Amino acid sequence: MKMRTVIALIALALASGTGSEARAAIKVITSTEDLAALVKEIGGDKVTVESLAKGYQDPHFVEAKPSFVLKLNGADLLVVVGRELEQGWLPPLITQSRNAKIQPGGTNYLDASTTAKILDIPTGQITRAMGDVHPQGNPHYWLDPGNGRRIAKAVQDKLTALSPNDAAYFAQRAGDFDKRLGEGEKRWQAAMAPYKGLKVVTYHRSWPNFADVFGLNVVGYVEPKPGIPPSPAHQLTLTQEMKRQGVKLILVEPYFDLQTPNKIARDTGARVLVMPPSVGGVKDVQTYLQLFDYDINLLISAIKETGAAAAR
Numbered sequence: 540m541k542m543r544t545v546i547a548l549i550a551l552a553l554a555s556g557t558g559s560e561a562r563a564a565i566k567v568i569t570s571t572e573d574l575a576a577l578v579k580e581i582g583g584d585k586v587t588v589e590s591l592a593k594g595y596q597d598p599h600f601v602e603a604k605p606s607f608v609l610k611l612n613g614a615d616l617l618v619v620v621g622r623e624l625e626q627g628w629l630p631p632l633i634t635q636s637r638n639a640k641i642q643p644g645g646t647n648y649l650d651a652s653t654t655a656k657i658l659d660i661p662t663g664q665i666t667r668a669m670g671d672v673h674p675q676g677n678p679h680y681w682l683d684p685g686n687g688r689r690i691a692k693a694v695q696d697k698l699t700a701l702s703p704n705d706a707a708y709f710a711q712r713a714g715d716f717d718k719r720l721g722e723g724e725k726r727w728q729a730a731m732a733p734y735k736g737l738k739v740v741t742y743h744r745s746w747p748n749f750a751d752v753f754g755l756n757v758v759g760y761v762e763p764k765p766g767i768p769p770s771p772a773h774q775l776t777l778t779q780e781m782k783r784q785g786v787k788l789i790l791v792e793p794y795f796d797l798q799t800p801n802k803i804a805r806d807t808g809a810r811v812l813v814m815p816p817s818v819g820g821v822k823d824v825q826t827y828l829q830l831f832d833y834d835i836n837l838l839i840s841a842i843k844e845t846g847a848a849a850a851r
């Protein structure tokens with residue numbers, strides 16, 4: 540390369556480095572892979588995004604790694620599920636990150652629950668001291684595609700505020716996502732329409748939004764309370780109730796021990812269905828839309844195989 544060309548290139552690099560047109564991608568850290576998938580939809584190649592928790596982990600109880608602090612330290616934006624989902628592991632990491640921008644309430648912190656439709660909001664006083672890990676309403680709200688749309692909008696607004704010059708780019712991607720999500724909603728509603736009112740039991744209270752949208756009737760839980768392991772007394776009551784109501788399906792999140800669900804299944808003639816509630820829960824689910832396609836396919840196959848459709 541000629542010296543003159545090299546100098547020209549250096550000059551160009553310096554100019555673009557200081558100019559307003561050349562911006563590094565926005566570094567986004569999310570607590571969960573569901574949020575990371577939604578950020579990718581809107582942010583495209585204007586962002587880099589990484590989730591701290593993996594989709595196959597229980598998002599209430601994630602093992603904090605020292606590398607998380609480093610990632611938070613370098614983040615331009617932190618997106619969390621909120622409603623105390625991450626209360627057991629994330630707050631000290633945010634403090635230790637010494638990144639002033641991403642502290643709760645800061646300009647570069649986004650609590651995705653603030654614009655979402657939240658179910659199971661307690662009426663009485665509930666504290667974590669009672670062991671309930673859902674003291675501020677149900678934090679598994681991303682399992683309603685309508686909430687996926689609301690989260691995507693909040694992400695779009697936040698990214699636009701951080702990088703106003705990319706507003707049109709984010710708006711175009713948001714529009715495209717919204718269109719694909721709308722088509723997905725039609726597809727999923729059509730697939731689930733024959734099974735409205737289907738009775739199921741779930742391990743944890745991960746599915747109230749999903750059940751609401753797709754017409755499942757959740758009649759009980761393997762956990763006596765969110766975050767409280769199953770007890771023999773509760774197991775007995777649940778078994779009797781499932782027999783009485785003819786429940787044929789027990790949905791279990793991939794990170795729970797199958798011993799109790801299997802025992803209940805044997806005693807009731809029901810089937811255990813391990814169903815991922817998050818992107819990354821299984822390797823075939825890498826996008827927000829794939830999560831619903833995968834789960835609804837899985838669910839319908841199990842309904843057909845067990846004859847669960849009769850339990851309504």
Ligand SMILES: [Zn+2]
Binds near residue numbers: 672673679744745765
């Ligand atoms: Zn939960």
